[in-house]
Amino acid sequence: MPPIISRGFKGRRRDDAPPDRVPPGQYVTNDFPVLSAGPTPHTPLDQWDFAIVGEVDELHRWTWEELRALPSESVTVDIHCVTKWSKLDTAWEGVSIDTLLDGIETSAEYAVAFCDGGYTTNLPLEDLTGGKAWVSFGYGGEPLEPEHGGPARLLVPHLYFWKSAKWVRGLRLTTADEPGFWEQNGYHLYGDPWREQRYWGD
Amino acid sequence: MAGAAVLGRLTWRAADVVGVATETPRVKTIAFDVDGWPGHLPGQHVDVRLTAEDGYQAQRSYSIASAPDGARIELTVERLDDGEVSPYLTDELRPGDEIELRGPVGGYFVWEPSRGGPLLLVAGGSGVVPLMAMVRRRAALGSDVDTRLLFSSRAWDDVIYRDELEGLNGDGLRVHHALTRSQPPGWSGYARRVDAEMLAEVGPAPSERPQIYVCGPTPFVEAVAEALVELGHEPLRIKTERFGPTGG
Incomplete structure (x- = not known):
């Protein structure tokens, strides 16, 4: 079906939004909207850890201090939320997943990120490696605020932002692709914004 | 799994405007007949797509009321x-116009009377919209599930669905209004922002293990969800939907 022209609709194009950086169906915002399925958890840092479990030789675990002692990276990326907003040039600080997986033997091809509050999301392992994903604890030069996922969230900017799980506490490596929270509730298993993979069947 | 039947691709459908009603000075309800609409669950939303003459398109999500x-x-x-x-949508659309939408979307922030209760619905402003779909479904099926709606608006004239909610009050549904900025003379309802004390008064108590749905602007939802956890409600029974300052 060709698109239906909306009588009198002109839209409001933004000159400062380069088309090659804004995926189909998205619009650019300067705000940082918040979307979460439940209350914001507040885990004290002395009770916080990050674990890699599942298809691994042994449990790997970092306390907050141990994670922060790892080499961190500053990255500036564009992020794209499935609810249609995109935000360009967002500045994060975090530890690369490559750093966390360094030396870990696994036959897994997928991962499920798990979080405080019970949220989960699934990703192919290859989307978490090769400099494409981080455990991020800093945003805009400040500690990441709880409502945006602090103390730490996953950052996987090349996929829709629900994959960048807030309040992340670890990765469970799996041999099969196991749908996470939104993926069981109508949203796409993979979530590539450039292919507009928003919902089941997209 | 909670989702409705959305296993196939959600295709863009033609939606004919069949009515436009003014709810408040800033809020309108637009009724559509949607070609091939598969049905929905209360709480779900749709994506709307507008196309300009030159092909430029804009999409946004809106809750189904x-x-x-x-x-x-x-x-x-x-x-x-x-x-x-x-x-x-609010100023231009009129009956006879046609736009595109696809849906329904979302399988988490949904409720059907068959899921039972008690039910606590907490709305801030236009966050009432998906909750109203639940209230209307409950009424349409003649359900008597214990339901409390705590609805925060700025002023009496900003209360969306005001008359309809007055009419639905009763039969196990109790509607409580909080007016945060101004109140009409003789107002006996709440005259402040939603807080833990108010939520405790409206109930149900945490021991009754209500299913809780909170929808509104981000600061509202953050404050309400935090107060509910403080009161002892289980975080996993508190479902939230938030909208930021953008979106329109």
């Missing part, structure tokens, strides 16, 4: 002055 009713759905839209899509 109506209970399931064949091919008919209603969207209640708040006009955001700096919005790109909402002023078009």
Whole structure:
């Protein structure tokens, strides 16, 4: 079906939004909207850890201090939320997943990120490696605020932002692709914004 | 799994405007007949797509306000002055126009009377829209599930669905209004922002293990969800939907 022209609709194009950086169906915002399925958890840092479990030789675990002692990276990326907003040039600080997986033997091809509050999301392992994903604890030069996922969230900017799980506490490596929270509730298993993979069947 | 039947691709469908009603000075309800609409669950939303003459397109998501009713759905839209899509929907659309939408979307922030209760619905402003779909569904099926709606608005004239909610009050549904900015003379309802004390008064108590749905602007939802956890409600029974300052 060709698109239906909306009588009198002109839209409001933004000159400062380069088309090659804004995926189909998205619009650019300067705000940082918040979307979460439940209350914001507040885990004290002395009770916080990050674990890699599942298809691994042994449990790997970092306390907050141990994670922060790892080499961190500053990255500036564009992020794209499935609810249609995109935000360009967002500045994060975090530890690369490559750093966390360094030396870990696994036959897994997928991962499920798990979080405080019970949220989960699934990703192919290859989307978490090769400099494409981080455990991020800093945003805009400040500690990441709880409502945006602090103390730490996953950052996987090349996929829709629900994959960048807030309040992340670890990765469970799996041999099969196991749908996470939104993926069981109508949203796409993979979530590539450039292919507009928003919902089941997209 | 909670989702409705959305296993196939959600295709863009033609939606004919069949009615436009004014709810408040800033809020309108637009009724559509949607070609091939598959039905929905209360709480779900749709994506709306507008296309300009030159092919430029804009998409936004809107909660469905109506209970399931064949091919008919209603969207209640708040006009955001700096919005790109909402002023078009509230100011331009009239019966006979046609736009595109796809859905329904979302399998988590949904409720059906068959899921039982008690039910606590907490709305801030136009956050009432998906909760109204639940209230309407409950009424349409003649359900007597214990339901409390705590609805925060700025002033009496800003209360969306005001008369309809007055009419639905009763039969196990109790509607409580909080007016945060101004109150009419003789107002006996709440005259402050929603807080833990108010939530405790409205109930149900945490020991009754209510299913809780909270929808509104981000600061509202953050404050309400935090107060509910403080009161002892289980975080996993508190479902939230938030909208930020953008979106329109």
